[in-house]
Amino acid sequence: MSVDAQALRDLDLPILGGDEGRTYRLGVMGGTFDPIHNGHLVAAEQAYCDLDLDLVVFMPAGRPAFKLDRDVSPGEDRYAMTLLATADNPHFVASRFEVDRAGVTYTADTLRLLRKAYPDNVEFYFITGTDAITEIVGWRDAADIARLAHLVAATRPGYDLDRAWDVVEASGVAFDVTYLSVPALAISSSHLRERVGAGQSLRYLTPAPVTGYLHKHGLYGAQAVPRICGGGAWS
Ligand SMILES: Nc1ncnc2c1ncn2[C@@H]1O[C@H](COP(=O)(O)OP(=O)(O)OP(=O)(O)O)[C@@H](O)[C@H]1O
Ligand SMILES: O=C(O)c1ccc[n+]([C@@H]2O[C@H](COP(=O)([O-])O)[C@@H](O)[C@H]2O)c1
Numbered sequence: 106m107s108v109d110a111q112a113l114r115d116l117d118l119p120i121l122g123g124d125e126g127r128t129y130r131l132g133v134m135g136g137t138f139d140p141i142h143n144g145h146l147v148a149a150e151q152a153y154c155d156l157d158l159d160l161v162v163f164m165p166a167g168r169p170a171f172k173l174d175r176d177v178s179p180g181e182d183r184y185a186m187t188l189l190a191t192a193d194n195p196h197f198v199a200s201r202f203e204v205d206r207a208g209v210t211y212t213a214d215t216l217r218l219l220r221k222a223y224p225d226n227v228e229f230y231f232i233t234g235t236d237a238i239t240e241i242v243g244w245r246d247a248a249d250i251a252r253l254a255h256l257v258a259a260t261r262p263g264y265d266l267d268r269a270w271d272v273v274e275a276s277g278v279a280f281d282v283t284y285l286s287v288p289a290l291a292i293s294s295s296h297l298r299e300r301v302g303a304g305q306s307l308r309y310l311t312p313a314p315v316t317g318y319l320h321k322h323g324l325y326g327a328q329a330v331p332r333i334c335g336g337g338a339w340s
Contacts, residue, residue, distance in 0.1 A: 113223075117205070121227055131161075132161035140178075140183070144292050145163075147288050149232055163191055165183040170244070178325075212231065216229060216254050231250070235258055236263075237258075238256065238269045251279050251281070256281060260285065297310060304332040
C-alpha cells in the first residue's frame, strides 16, 4: 500500500511512509490536554529521542473515555492549545483526528483508523504516562491495542513504574511496552487549572502561548490579563 497523501491531509494526519524501503516510527501522544503542559511535552520529546521516532503527533481526545463523569473544556480549545504548544518543535504536530470524531474516544478505534490510513511500513508508538499504562488493561479492546501499537510508558512523579510493570505483566495481554525515564515534572493539568483559578503563575509549567490562550478565552476561571506577581519594580 502506498501513501495516500490527500486522505491523510483530509484526516489531519502527518504524511509519512513514502519510502517503501524503510520503516517509519510514528509517535502518538494521546491525552485530554486540558490544558497541555510541559510534562506532556517532555515525555513526548524523550520518547522521540530514545525510540528514534520520526515524528510525534499530539491528539487531544474528543471525549475522553475515563473522564466522562467530569467537565472537560471544549475540544476546540484543547486542540488550539495543543497546536500552540507544539508549534515551535519541527518533529511535533497537533492533529484534530480525535477531536473531530463523534462519540467517546477509544484508543483502539484511533489505532484501527491509523492502521487503515498508513501503509504497513509505518509503525505506531502510543505514548502514555505511568498512571495511564497501569489502567490500560481496562481500556476498550486492549488486545487490539497490543496488536496495533508499541506502547511507551513515561515515568511520572507519584506513580510507581514497578507497579505499572506488574499490572501489565499480569494482564496476560502481549503488550509491547518500553518503559522510559523522563525528567520528573510533578505537574498535572488539574494542578494547572487550580493555579489559574487561584491567579497563580503558569510560567515554566506550560508554553507561554498556552497561557496567553487560556487567559484570552477565560478558561478555568482565568482573568483576561494574568495577575502580575512579584514586587513589580523590575518587570
Ligand atoms: N507530568 C507528567 N509526566 C509524565 N507524563 C504525564 C505527565 N502529565 C501527564 N502525563 C501523561 O500524559 C498523558 C495525557 O495526560 P492528561 O492529558 O490526562 O494530563 P493530566 O495532567 O494527567 O490531566 P488531569 O490532571 O486533568 O487528569 C497521560 O498518558 C499521562 O499519563
Ligand atoms: O480507549 C480507552 O478505553 C481509553 C481509556 C482511557 C484513556 N485512553 C487514552 O489515553 C490517553 C490519556 O488519557 P487521559 O484520560 O489520561 O487524558 C488518551 O489518548 C485517551 O484517549 C483510552
